[in-house]
Amino acid sequence: MGTIRDIAKKAGVSISTVSLVLNNKGYVKPETRQKIINAIQELNYKPSRSARKLATRTNGNIGFIIWESHFYEVEMFYSQVFLGMEYAARRSDSYILLTTVKEEFDPKTDLPRFLKYNDVDGVALAGRVPHELALYLENERIPFVLVDYNIPGKKYNSVQIDNYNGANSAVQHLIESGRRRIGFVGGTFFHSSIKERYRGFKECIEHYQIMDADQIARYTFVEDTETSPAIGEKGISSLLKNDQKPDAVFCCNDTTAMGVIKELHKRQIKIPDDIAVVGFDDIPNAAYSAPRLTTVKVPKLVLGKEAFNLLNEVIENPLEPPQTRIIATTLVKRESTGVEE
Amino acid sequence: MGTIRDIAKKAGVSISTVSLVLNNKGYVKPETRQKIINAIQELNYKPSRSARKLATRTNGNIGFIIWESHFYEVEMFYSQVFLGMEYAARRSDSYILLTTVKEEFDPKTDLPRFLKYNDVDGVALAGRVPHELALYLENERIPFVLVDYNIPGKKYNSVQIDNYNGANSAVQHLIESGRRRIGFVGGTFFHSSIKERYRGFKECIEHYQIMDADQIARYTFVEDTETSPAIGEKGISSLLKNDQKPDAVFCCNDTTAMGVIKELHKRQIKIPDDIAVVGFDDIPNAAYSAPRLTTVKVPKLVLGKEAFNLLNEVIENPLEPPQTRIIATTLVKRESTGVEE
């Protein structure tokens, strides 16, 4: 618990040399390096982070901002993304500061304190986030990346899930297991992810030509709100009003799927016998629902890790043009489509 | 984006004076204070955190440590506790550094980096946590508090839920709604919380004399592992082997209750008609399960806030003897006991 000066004295060198070995920079004779290392260990020396950061003019912190409701409510999704970032951060010397912002966001008053006080080197915006916030960061030239979201009309650095192909593989799975009237239940297309998932759904069906445009429309339910189990309940109820019941539902995410399952249960409709259900995300609950949910697994930790890497690149030097990195998904087959692996 | 020197120059005073108004300390004439404030605003000045922390010899960070599996798995519980701390931190100038530790923990190798590098002023340990970790903190004299946990044989500062009374009220509710054979399903008593909940359960039943000791034993299922839906499934299956089925189950937490519900569903046993189910915690899912779960609501945000406050007191000056603060719970009646409010 001493200072660099104590180490220098003990090792019989200058503090500059100690600093050099601390950061392995420059040239230092192996023997003296060893002496210094010994001194460090004997005195159990830890360099002061504040002093370091002061000298290097960096914060060593990166911000992680998420919508209040996304963190607060059912979703486990972004917590995992956060954890992925945290894992990555462990190998660097930075800390991740997690905070939330409200849905109604005014940069004048609602700015996370680490932005207000300039305490981060960069920021990750997880999921849907107020556009004003991104604009603010852009104006202030604070490096940032979007994670699992993008802002229409803007080209920002971002890490995205391969929503299109993920949805595609899910629907393909349904078709291959014999389903022919496949519904879609989703929330607001404001989330580009959901929009993409719908596109994957639609184009897969078109490709296999199992339904025509008119049918697709009748078996599509979209409510323009944040996703929730409630949307699922509503959605499946709506789809069931068709003359022919759907024999499968592709839900825009697991949360929605939970609602669908609940409603089907209530109506005593058998899953997967009568209707197969597929979700997206693979939230922890997906493995515990009854029946266990077939879903498109999103590697959330990877998402976080990639976000961290990209953000650090951006902090180093702004990427021009902005990059989008795509993370692949995998289909996890469980009871709800009856083809468990 | 200047320094304190720029402000001093602009306001025509010394940096000492600027520092005084920055920290409202000492005496400074109202007019000069105003001049300084103006300068600060005009230059949009933000004091450097590193410089500050260097000068004051503090970190301004507090650590939040949670078991990997608790954060990682189904539980939303501790994320909320974290959020409660984060809210509280917003009004101070500290940041919460969230990290996880593995179940098998060796202080030699697995120490969170903010401990290894001395980057926090104190630590909150959320839920069950390796005892070695608490011992390490104690030895190193790093201020810490336990949240929703305590370590047998040790008296540490902690914030606890009123598990006993919470369980008591839940069971009382069951009794008052006519139930007479009430089962208990729980995980390891290693968690003092669970132990306390069991005590609340047991003593309430004894108080109302609806079951004798022998019966209580037959209607109690405890598995010595971390709680999970799986325990619930197993537990209720076991209780159902009694000659007389239970007419209610008190689960040690909602996660367990989810498993119970799933299993009862599978067996076509009606909730609450045949068997009422009560959980503990009020995780978000509790409101979305089918049926919606009656549960003992734990004010997680409050828990976090209190932990933050207590920790800061401890950082200021070590409390002797250590304190335990108890947070009250409330019973939320929903469909699963058929007496929804």
Added chain:
DNA sequence: GTTTTATATTAAAACGTTTCGATAATTAAT
């Protein structure tokens, strides 16, 4: 055996605050 180049070490300045003690100016007390 010089000159060049590469290796090794250091003194000193800089990073941007807080705080102590000294001093000055004002107000209150005698």
Added chain:
DNA sequence: ATTAATTATCGAAACGTTTTAATATAAAAC
């Protein structure tokens, strides 16, 4: 009108690093 107490301001040291530029030594090149 002094003295004492209070209010106001400031210079300078301290906090613990990194980094630049200078210097010293050793190795390589000629």
